[in-house]
Amino acid sequence: MTTLLTNARLIDPETASEFRGSVLIDEGRISGIIAEGDTLSQADEIIDCNGKCLAPGIIDIGVKVCEPGERHKESFRTAGEAAAAGGVTTMIVRSDTEPAVDSPETLQFALRRARDVSKVNVLPMAALTKDRAGKEMAEIGFLLDAGAVAFSDGDAVNRNNKIFGRCLSYAKAMGALVIGHAQEPVMSDGACATSGPFASKLGLPAVSPMAERIQLERDMALVEMTGVRYHVDQLSTAVSLPVLERAKAAGLRVTAGVSIHHLTLNELDIDGYRTFFKLKPPLRHEDDRIAMAQAVASGLIDVICSQHTPQDEESKRLPFEEAASGAVGLETILPAVISLVHAGHLDLPTLWRALSLNPAKVMGLESGRLAAGAPADLVVFDPDKPFVMDRFKMLSRCKNTPYDERRMQGAVLRTFVGGTEVYCRD
Amino acid sequence: MTFTAQHLLGIEHLSRDDIVSILDLAEQYVELNRQPHKHVDTLAGMTQINMFFENSTRTQSSFEIAGKRLGADVMNMAMGASSIKKGETLIDTALTLNAMNPDLLVVRHPHSGAVDLLSEKVNCAVLNAGDGRHEHPTQALLDALTIRRAKGRLHRLSVAICGDIAHSRVARSNIFMLNKMESRIRLIAPVTLLPAGIDQFGVEVFDDMAEGLEGVDVVMMLRLQRERMDGAFIPSTREYYHRWGLTAEKLSHAKDDAIVMHPGPMNRGVEIDGEIADDLNRSVIQEQVEMGVAVRMAAMELLVKARRDAKRDVGVMV
Numbered sequence: 001m002t003t004l005l006t007n008a009r010l011i012d013p014e015t016a017s018e019f020r021g022s023v024l025i026d027e028g029r030i031s032g033i034i035a036e037g038d039t040l041s042q043a044d045e046i047i048d049c050n051g052k053c054l055a056p057g058i059i060d061i062g063v064k065v066c067e068p069g070e071r072h073k074e075s076f077r078t079a080g081e082a083a084a085a086g087g088v089t090t091m092i093v094r095s096d097t098e099p100a101v102d103s104p105e106t107l108q109f110a111l112r113r114a115r116d117v118s119k120v121n122v123l124p125m126a127a128l129t130k131d132r133a134g135k136e137m138a139e140i141g142f143l144l145d146a147g148a149v150a151f152s153d154g155d156a157v158n159r160n161n162k163i164f165g166r167c168l169s170y171a172k173a174m175g176a177l178v179i180g181h182a183q184e185p186v187m188s189d190g191a192c193a194t195s196g197p198f199a200s201k202l203g204l205p206a207v208s209p210m211a212e213r214i215q216l217e218r219d220m221a222l223v224e225m226t227g228v229r230y231h232v233d234q235l236s237t238a239v240s241l242p243v244l245e246r247a248k249a250a251g252l253r254v255t256a257g258v259s260i261h262h263l264t265l266n267e268l269d270i271d272g273y274r275t276f277f278k279l280k281p282p283l284r285h286e287d288d289r290i291a292m293a294q295a296v297a298s299g300l301i302d303v304i305c306s307q308h309t310p311q312d313e314e315s316k317r318l319p320f321e322e323a324a325s326g327a328v329g330l331e332t333i334l335p336a337v338i339s340l341v342h343a344g345h346l347d348l349p350t351l352w353r354a355l356s357l358n359p360a361k362v363m364g365l366e367s368g369r370l371a372a373g374a375p376a377d378l379v380v381f382d383p384d385k386p387f388v389m390d391r392f393k394m395l396s397r398c399k400n401t402p403y404d405e406r407r408m409q410g411a412v413l414r415t416f417v418g419g420t421e422v423y424c425r426d
Numbered sequence: 427m428t429f430t431a432q433h434l435l436g437i438e439h440l441s442r443d444d445i446v447s448i449l450d451l452a453e454q455y456v457e458l459n460r461q462p463h464k465h466v467d468t469l470a471g472m473t474q475i476n477m478f479f480e481n482s483t484r485t486q487s488s489f490e491i492a493g494k495r496l497g498a499d500v501m502n503m504a505m506g507a508s509s510i511k512k513g514e515t516l517i518d519t520a521l522t523l524n525a526m527n528p529d530l531l532v533v534r535h536p537h538s539g540a541v542d543l544l545s546e547k548v549n550c551a552v553l554n555a556g557d558g559r560h561e562h563p564t565q566a567l568l569d570a571l572t573i574r575r576a577k578g579r580l581h582r583l584s585v586a587i588c589g590d591i592a593h594s595r596v597a598r599s600n601i602f603m604l605n606k607m608e609s610r611i612r613l614i615a616p617v618t619l620l621p622a623g624i625d626q627f628g629v630e631v632f633d634d635m636a637e638g639l640e641g642v643d644v645v646m647m648l649r650l651q652r653e654r655m656d657g658a659f660i661p662s663t664r665e666y667y668h669r670w671g672l673t674a675e676k677l678s679h680a681k682d683d684a685i686v687m688h689p690g691p692m693n694r695g696v697e698i699d700g701e702i703a704d705d706l707n708r709s710v711i712q713e714q715v716e717m718g719v720a721v722r723m724a725a726m727e728l729l730v731k732a733r734r735d736a737k738r739d740v741g742v743m744v
Binding site for chain 1: 438515517535537538539540542543545552557558559560561595598621622623624628
């Protein structure tokens with residue numbers, strides 16, 4: 001079975017270029033990239049992209065699917081549907097479920113559920129410590145054998161440097177990737193905004209942006225000590241960037257992500273105590289947002305993620321301090337980050353370096369590229385199509401998006417996973 | 427100028443004219459409250475519910491007396507002891523009470539913004555009696571009335587606010603108030619008790635009492651909460667009293683006729699010297715309490731009238 005996607009504007013993050021052409025898919029893999037003017041191959045099926053963009057599917061590191069434990073918030077089925085509609089072809093799912101994915105048995109349960117019902121690829125993280133409690137190491141070896149692609153205790157930051165250091169050493173010896181969260185936990189405790197005049201006016205408990213840098217400095221010291229491969233799930237403040245830059249310059253095996261929310265929103269959005277904008281880490285100053293966008297453009301920040309975190313209405317319809325943190329993002333990642341292109345921060349190939357190529361490199365995947373031999377995980381999209389976000393039209397089970405009623409640009413038209421079409425916009 | 431606000435959630439969104447309307451009406455109630463017969467029928471037949479999710483004696487009784495003097499049926503709900511303990515959410519509690527058709531809800535809550543949230547879910551007037559570290563509008567209004575009666579005006583005064591500004595909703599509401607009234611604001615506090623970015627609120631910030639109090643017309647002292655005295659914000663109460671407690675010596679830097687205010691309850695010997703608090707020539711602390719009842723009567727009457735007018739307008743349009 002061969003499929004030819006013709007008449008497309010190809011976005012190639014590897015060569016940082018875009019050009020008109022076609023992609024030939026054979027047996028679930030890309031078998032050829034044909035530039036415009038070259039002879040088109042024959043194919044069983046031909047799909048005309050009508051001049052719209054064709055890029056590798058998004059690889060989203062850090063998606064929360066609430067299985068096991070809270071399937072009323074999100075299941076592998078609904079997350080898979082949301083991902084397909086959002087152009088996300090691989091979800092690296094988090095371990096902070098109820099119970100945490102900290103044993104091979106739980107991991108296998110999640111994988112089985114994913115294989116049975118998810119429309120897109122699912123690769124699971126496992127907890128670094130049992131119950132993410134930071135005291136006893138999880139069975140890193142068994143978990144690797146069972147299919148864990150990374151180890152993370154999520155936002156449960158380990159305060160014990162001795163134990164955390166041992167976990168990193170052990171993970172290093174196993175060749176495992178560790179994903180960390182850079183927020184100093186004592187300073188951040190109870191904070192739901194970034195300290196400054198705006199949080200002071202609202203009277204909300206707030207944390208200094210320095211809390212992120214302090215933890216990142218500690219983590220970098222432990223990475224240097226152990227030599228582990230380390231990915232920071234999301235950075236959000238300008239003061240952290242020099243630390244990351246120094247670590248990379250020193251040759252530490254470190255990469256870092258940023259969430260779509262910290263790239264497109266700022267602290268002023270929480271005005272009126274709007275809990276859909278309550279995130280962890282909290283939204284930052286506009287200068288931080290711009291610094292993060294520039295860091296994505298320069299390549300200092302490697303990865304953009306949605307930090308998809310479903311929360312039901314009940315956990316958001318509370319006073320701001322009591323409300324749950326987090327926002328869904330699978331279906332908004334593409335239009336959200338395309339706003340950075342429209343704002344002139346970067347071009348589409350640079351954006352796709354952070355959306356597909358770098359995440360694939362961090363996770364050691366073959367996908368994320370527009371190259372012969374790579375899995376045919378692809379997204380066709382119109383970067384200019386305007387729309388008004390309506391959260392009740394989302395496929396994710398929880399509708400907690402901060403972009404509700406926002407004017408956005410960028411629509412996913414088709415999504416392919418392993419050459420099979422999993423989404424087509426009507 | 428008509429008063430059109432539907433709720434009293436904070437000073438920030440009140441206009442200058444709204445503030446003046448409340449204060450002018452409150453003056454009349456000050457007179458009434460000094461008569462032997464202190465009762466009018468403005469709110470006769472109406473129901474006022476006081477919901478205090480945080481303990482309060484002064485504010486709650488002040489609102490209760492205000493409502494009763496206006497003729498309303500007043501009910502106090504001790505929220506700490508009831509539904510919240512059973513796991514009911516704030517919104518459900520609000521909807522339950524709303525179904526009983528109250529006309530006024532007076533709400534105090536430990537979390538900033540909680541009263542705003544509640545006001546969106548009910549169809550009666552909501553008065554914020556203090557939400558977290560956010561606002562305490564009736565306190566700022568009673569302070570304004572006290573100042574206006576002592577100084578004859580609210581503009582072009584120099585007002586010092588001293589103490590735990592970081593955790594104080596009283597300070598925030600007064601900063602909004604005094605800025606709207608075009609007075610100068612000086613904040614005096616140890617740096618650990620100042621909120622981040624406070625210098626952008628249209629205030630001057632001082633660490634030193636003598637310097638900050640130089641030539642001011644009004645000295646507002648704030649209460650230092652007991653839980654801030656454990657060494658994490660200030661080293662000790664005696665060092666705090668030495669540097670930031672209001673004593674006769676420090677007060678001598680203010681104008682000779684400067685008044686001394688405190689929202690209560692006071693910690694004598696921590697933020698204020700007992701003799702100054704009791705000095706009838708300087709301290710207006712008891713008058714603040716008196717003004718509190720009058721200001722709350724005025725605010726409740728204006729809110730009820732504004733709602734009635736809004737309803738009538740809708741009726742005309744239909």
